[in-house]
Amino acid sequence: MxxxxxxxxxxxxxxxxxxxxxxxxxxxxxxxxxxxxxxxxxxxxxxxxxxxxxxxxxxxxxxxxxxxxxxxxxxxxxxxxxxxxxxxxxxxxxxxxxxxxxxxxxxxxxxxxxxxxxxxxxxxxxxxxxxxxxxxxxxxxxxxxxxxxxxxxxxxxxxxxxxxxxxxxxxxxxxxxxxxxxxxxxxxxxxxxxxxxxxxxxxxxxxxxxxxxxxxxxxxxxxxxxxxxxxxxxxxxxxxxxAAFVGAGGEAGVRSVIALGSSDCLTVATRERPRGLEATGFASYRLDDETWITLAGTAAGGWALEWLATLLGRDIGDVFGALAEDPPSLIVLPYLAGSGTLDNDPSARGTIHGLTLDTTVPELARAVVEAAGFEFHKIIAALEAHGVRVDDLQVTGAGAENSAALAARAAAAGVRMTPVARDASARGAAMLALRGLGGDARDLLVAPDPAAAAEPGASSAGWYAAQRTAYVSLYDVTRGIAPHLTPSQNPSPQNQPHQKEKTK
Structure with a gap:
């Protein structure tokens, strides 16, 4: 079967x-x-x-x-x-x-x-x-x-x-x-x-x-x-x-899951619907009679990586396969499709702060990756402030296979991240299909390799703490400018043709 x-x-x-x-x-x-x-x-x-x-x-x-x-x-x-x-x-x-x-x-x-x-x-x-x-x-x-x-x-x-x-x-x-x-x-x-x-x-x-x-x-x-x-x-x-949460082995009170895809998303589970989240931007829904899912993430995770690679005229694996070894003196707001959680601000715009004539592509690529970590740090802090515990973090998606990028995200977020199987969404869907047949869905899970986990380094902890504060401040000081740049405010041809984007 x-x-x-x-x-x-x-x-x-x-x-x-x-x-x-x-x-x-x-x-x-x-x-x-x-x-x-x-x-x-x-x-x-x-x-x-x-x-x-x-x-x-x-x-x-x-x-x-x-x-x-x-x-x-x-x-x-x-x-x-x-x-x-x-x-x-x-x-x-x-x-x-x-x-x-x-x-x-x-x-x-x-x-x-x-x-x-x-x-x-x-x-x-x-x-x-x-x-x-x-x-x-x-x-x-x-x-x-x-x-x-x-x-x-x-x-x-x-x-x-x-x-x-x-x-x-x-x-x-x-x-x-x-x-x-x-x-x-x-x-x-x-x-x-x-x-x-x-x-x-x-x-x-x-x-x-x-x-x-x-x-x-x-x-x-x-x-x-x-x-x-x-x-x-x-x-x-x-x-x-x-589905990615299920396929990556997510479990209420045991494991939470980050899925790195078109949008980056952190998913946690609880036995009951979390209350008091109305003004937070978090989303919750029932998976089954025993599990409620709460999720938050960016509107453009993988899209931001693809955008930079396309802009440079290079393959995404080439750009993000050669990250700067040291944390760059850059901050990127990855809001290329609005801000996502927590602010859910559709008028938010992407920002790169700290560029100089000496900035390199590996530094810029690392800054884009770190931005996801800064977002996750904000999200984890907000969840825990509302009584939703974020447990041992499993990370799935194509981005989890790049160990240097995963390490940069973990350092920026200040949390340990363990990669798991790439096809977690498909695996989760298959687990639910097996459940429909009356089978034991747990048999489809793949155990993660603890040795592959990315740990935030102690030597850069102070730098990243300061960067997280600066990251939040950058959004605060630019959010008043962003509405002026929305399509409704920006003159453009009335009959602009659709642009086709072949995605992978």
């Missing part, structure tokens, strides 16, 4: 097949083309996502079958907030608006006024921010208003393959519509939204279900496309950050 974890990401799609005893049987990846129009719209093509998902699942399933272990179930790890309108047959009607798309900012502010201070967060567990799906739907044009339904990427794919549109509770929370305590779409949120966007209705949304719930069996046509048996189970997975 084998299972596939399907990781639907912003940069690409990956499927990994695992045996029930944890052996990796096969895997495949496909990149996605991200489109930016230069004025805040950031989109993917829904059919490209589906085609990529079918391609990688077919490849992974074939490898599993070659060793005589046919796939029995598929679980999902899903990029947060991305949403698309569909017609009555589930066919997408417009491009997918992804998390960093800014079209929903004004609608988020208006809903906040309508609901009253803190009410949105009290219901949804998420900070009031334009990144959430509901605000993108509210901002939609005629194609969005006339749609028969709205789908995030996991339920879009599930509906295409089984005819059933079901969304896990974690991903449903990231729409900004779910009542996270009840696990149901919030009537109060929908009524407030309907005042300006009456097309947002419950009957146009997928059905929320708990992670690990069997959605349906794959129908005959999809089975032929995917190279698997008809009736192979589709199992509700979870939001990609929660």
């Amino acid at each position: 084998s299972v596939i974890g399907l990781d639907l990401g912003t940069s690409g799609v990956r499927a990994v097949a695992f045996a029930a005893d944890g052996r990796m049987l096969g895997g495949a990846s496909a990149p996605l083309t991200l489109r930016r129009d230069g004025r805040g719209r950031v989109e993917l093509d829904a059919e490209e996502i589906i085609a990529a998902a079918e391609s990688v699942v077919r490849a992974a399933a074939a490898e599993a079958l070659q060793v005589g272990d046919a796939v029995q179930a598929i679980g999902f790890s899903v990029l947060g907030e991305a949403v698309v309108p569909v017609d009555g047959s589930g066919t997408p009607l417009a491009p997918v608006a992804v998390s960093m798309d800014t079209r929903g900012i004004e609608h988020a502010a208006a809903l906040g006024v309508r609901l009253g201070d803190g009410r949105f967060t009290a219901i949804t567990g998420q900070p009031l921010h334009g990144m959430f799906s509901v605000f993108k739907i509210m901002a939609g044009d005629d194609a969005w208003a006339a749609a028969a339904g709205y789908r995030c990427m996991g339920d879009l794919v599930a509906e295409r393959w089984s005819g059933v549109a079901a969304i896990d509770l974690g991903q449903a929370a990231r729409t900004g519509i779910l009542d996270v305590d009840r696990g149901e779409w919030s009537t109060e949120i929908l009524e407030a939204v309907a005042a300006s966007a009456p097309w947002v209705r419950e009957d146009r949304l997928p059905v929320p279900v708990a992670s690990g719930t069997v959605i349906s069996g794959v129908h005959d046509h999809a089975a032929a496309v995917l190279g698997i048996a008809p009736g192979t189970l589709l199992v509700a997975g979870t939001h990609d950050q929660a």
Whole structure:
């Protein structure tokens, strides 16, 4: 018996097949083309996502079958907030608006006024921010208003393959519509939204279900496309950050997880929903009956690294494979897509402070990496100040494989970081698929190597303590300038064409 974890990401799609005893049987990846129009719209093509998902699942399933272990179930790890309108047959009607798309900012502010201070967060567990799906739907044009339904990427794919549109509770929370305590779409949120966007209705949304719930069996046509048996189970997975937490061995009171991806995210777990976080920018949602996930992170983690490499005309591995050995006299605010947690400031802008004619590329590259560590230090301090303990930190994602970069992040954050398996999101999705089959998901975990852990060095502790203070101060002194630089304030061509970005 084998299972596939399907990781639907912003940069690409990956499927990994695992045996029930944890052996990796096969895997495949496909990149996605991200489109930016230069004025805040950031989109993917829904059919490209589906085609990529079918391609990688077919490849992974074939490898599993070659060793005589046919796939029995598929679980999902899903990029947060991305949403698309569909017609009555589930066919997408417009491009997918992804998390960093800014079209929903004004609608988020208006809903906040309508609901009253803190009410949105009290219901949804998420900070009031334009990144959430509901605000993108509210901002939609005629194609969005006339749609028969709205789908995030996991339920879009599930509906295409089984005819059933079901969304896990974690991903449903990231729409900004779910009542996270009840696990149901919030009537109060929908009524407030309907005042300006009456097309947002419950009957146009997928059905929320708990992670690990069997959605349906794959129908005959999809089975032929995917190279698997008809009736192979589709199992509700979870939001990609929660999937990475599960796949990296995260556990309430034992281990917390940092996922280094398009955005860098710190995820912790508790047995109950943390309270008193309404004004912090943290997001919380239920993974299952015993686990609540709380997460925080930057809006542009890996994106910031890719930006610098692209700007220099070099490969990302080349730029960040040769970091300065010593801490540079630089501070970078990595706010290339807004600030993320804690401030959740969409108008925040990236800043590089301390440049001189002597600044080198290795110094600049290290400063960009250190910025993630400074962010994590801020986040950890804020979580613990609100009674949420951050336990032994496991780090996953491609960035965890660069030992020098991991050491720089650990030094900047002032905490120990231990790298774990790269495919944590796909592994977490597969673990939930195995749970849907009644298997023991823990068998899929890979133990980390303690010898690979990155420890903050004592010799640089004083320097980094001062840099953390300066990092916070830099944001404070530049935040008043940033709103002037937003696209709405900056004159630009009215019909600027979309820029295509082939991501990996």
